[in-house]
Amino acid sequence: MNSVKWFIRILLMFFLSHFSFAADTITLDHFIQDNNDEVIVSAGNIFALGFFSPATSTTNRYVGIWYYQIPVKTVIWVANRDNPINDASGILRIDARGNLALFQGNQTLPVWSTNISTAGSGNSFAQILDSGNLVLLQNDTGKELLWQSFGHPTNTWLSHMKIGFNLRTGLNQSYTSWKSPDDPGVGNYTFRMNPGVSPQMVLYKGSVPVWRSGTWTGKMWSGIPEMAQNFLFNDTFVDTDDELSFSSDTISASLITRYVTNETGVTQRILWNNASQSWSISYTAPNEQCDFYGHCGPNGCSLKWKRNSCEKTI
Template sequence: MNSVNWLIRMLLVFFLPYFSFSADTITLDNSIQDNNDQVIVSAGNIFALGFFSPGSSTNRYVGIWYYQIPVKTVVWVANRDNPINDSSGILRIDAGGNLALFQGNQTLPVWSTNISIAGSGSTFAQILDSGNLVFIQKNNGNAVLWQSFGYPTNTWLSYMKVGFNLRTGLNQAYTSWKSSDDPGVGNISFRMNPGVSPQLVLYKGSIPVWRSGTWTGKMWSGLPEMSRNFLINVSFVDTDDELSFSSDWKDSSLIARYVTNETGVTQRILWNNASQSWIISYSIPNDQCDFYGHCGPNGYCNPYLAQESRRDAGMLH
């Protein structure tokens, strides 16, 4: 063996332990530090997890965003109501085995998965191509102990759910940011109302703004467009353990998301590769007849007549 080959082998033996982690995981030995601009990226380079500052804010948050889209588009935020005011943040596995966010040398976390971990064995966090951050325990059959899809912020991605885990009481609802500079929990929410006839409802505070109508077995009765060459596959679950609705795009090449935003609407937004921009393709409410209780309990609202009235009013000015 020549000296060059011997040197290469020795270097590999020496440095291999430091490169043994995956680029899409956080382990006990692999953390994310804000002051090093570190991120982890899903296996297919679809989503990244790291630190960011929204809009014109200088506060620091841990979030998930599209990795290859030039316009930074955040789809989930960990510490949305607990920002860090400098670049000392570190996201790591703590002494109890949880995924936790710390500021500087503080001993109490700013944010944590905060779950009880039975038994010993290493845990790790992994960002998936779906945009889901999963927290896994190795010695428990790689069981998923926690996932960001269970704790959504303002963005609904494919395979995410809206509804309830009836065993744990977890309510998976979507809440707007306070503003484009502040991802804290805002005043607009999109959630499922349980009961004999579950419905999806958009709220402003505690006041309903829009509702989907009841589930017919194939679609929501208040969304007739679901019956016309609808773009998504849907799933409605109503069991003793779960009441939920989820969807995914029939065309897997689409980059799309639903966002409940601070202006009071939930929007379907598609990425247009030609213009390198996001395009709003649908909004809820869509017209004035969509607003909850707009015409009273026994009223009739015709959106076409409403459009004509607005047009006629414009012609008079």
Template sequence: MIMNSVKWLITLLLVFFLSHFSFSISADTITLDHFIHDNNDEAIVSAGNIFALGFFSPGSSTNRYVGIWYYQIPVKTAVWVANRDNPINDTSGILRIDARGNLALFQGNQTLPLWSTNISTATAGNSFAQILDSGNLVLLQNDTGKALLWQSFGHPTNTWLSFMKIGFNLRTGLNQSYTSWKSPDDPGVGNYTFRMNPGVSPQMVLYKGSVPVWRSGTWTGLMWSGIPEMAQNFLFNHSFVNTDDELSFSYHSINASLISRYVTNETGVTQRILWNNASQSWIISYTAPNELVFS
């Protein structure tokens, strides 16, 4: 009787350990064997419980999208959307690694994806996707030392996070710009784009369609000339890169506990928004254009 009890306890502990271990190693990743099904309300969460990746419906919409949002903030706030112009109208969506090694979104039993990372160098069975504490979703190749194949930071939607860039990779031609949603209920590509304009004096420019409505002014070495508020800002570090390989601008919070984001929204403004723990709400700390700056 005692021996049977001991065996039962060992078996119970082993089952618990294995199930817990399996969850822990896959909690932030999608592999060939571990995928996300909308019907099961599944998501993956970054190692530090900062960001989550899964299915959601924005605003009052019933359409389903794959997105990234802040995991611990009670107001579900999407910072990136995969299928922004290809919504799913039910909960049959599956996000998985496909036969070519890409991260892909499928609806029901359809064989063609609604969205995919579409990397030709991915290898079947040897890639996996991971959500990082930075909010970056990465596709990695296992058999090449976890080489980076693709990242959501290179394909932004309407939100600019710490360590993300706005600008160009001049070697690959990648243009990292931010485009508004159509509405709070529709994350489809909207009318406003916030991007870097190259040239002798590069500037960040907000466009409505093809028409510029605001410019940052030129880079002085410390700040953009059209944003004098930067001179009194001690919350962020900024990085401006202008080389033969790259033209970009990025920022990051000096205080790691400060949750901030820039959003180019459907009303035609770009705002810096901070999370206020006391009020449990987002507050706007900067808006552009607060005046038109052309130089």
């Protein structure tokens, strides 16, 4: 009798530990299915990963990350943005190669995958973090980072994310608008870092520059005078042989904010207002006619845009 109780106790402990481990993770044994409305949620209940349909769309299904406790459904990252599933048969799981992969029904080829080569694939797992980063880790090598969504952003730039280049790997972290509120596919506008003698952040429509930040002064971008009165963010510019990047992290974890490059052709800093339970826009670029690239005016530039020339007056 004691042996039976011991076995039941061990079995219960196993299931409880498995449940706890799986709350924010996808493993070989724990996957999520669209038809069960399953999600995984970060440890602090900040972000969720699961299936969704954007705005008025009722058939196209995507895997995305959104704020878990904010009542307004706000998606900050999309996996299969150009390859929607048209029913609720989607399954997100770890595949035989150790990649996080999205499958439709019983199909053998994935709709989307992290698509990296891994060793010891049986021990890899995916985890959603409180930062909003989805990571693929290798458990038998001390939880080595294999892949992260922060390295493959869509239209949203969060704290602890970067815009720029890993000059060793060639990874370019840029932000591309959705096609429309109903379609998270790659849109017309891209916000990225331009390398060179005087790096700048530039908003493009296709290959045409729409707006630029100006050069880095050591404390701020010369074309964004609002940064001179910044008391909420820790801004970091890195220009080394290995990395060219910029990040803007919140000083307080209670401040919920995001940058979005949207389908209307602007990039915006947006803050969550707890009192009104809504998002409010704190900064927009371009904001007025003089902000547009190539526009003539007292604060604009009438010359052809080049690095090291035609700096915006502030």
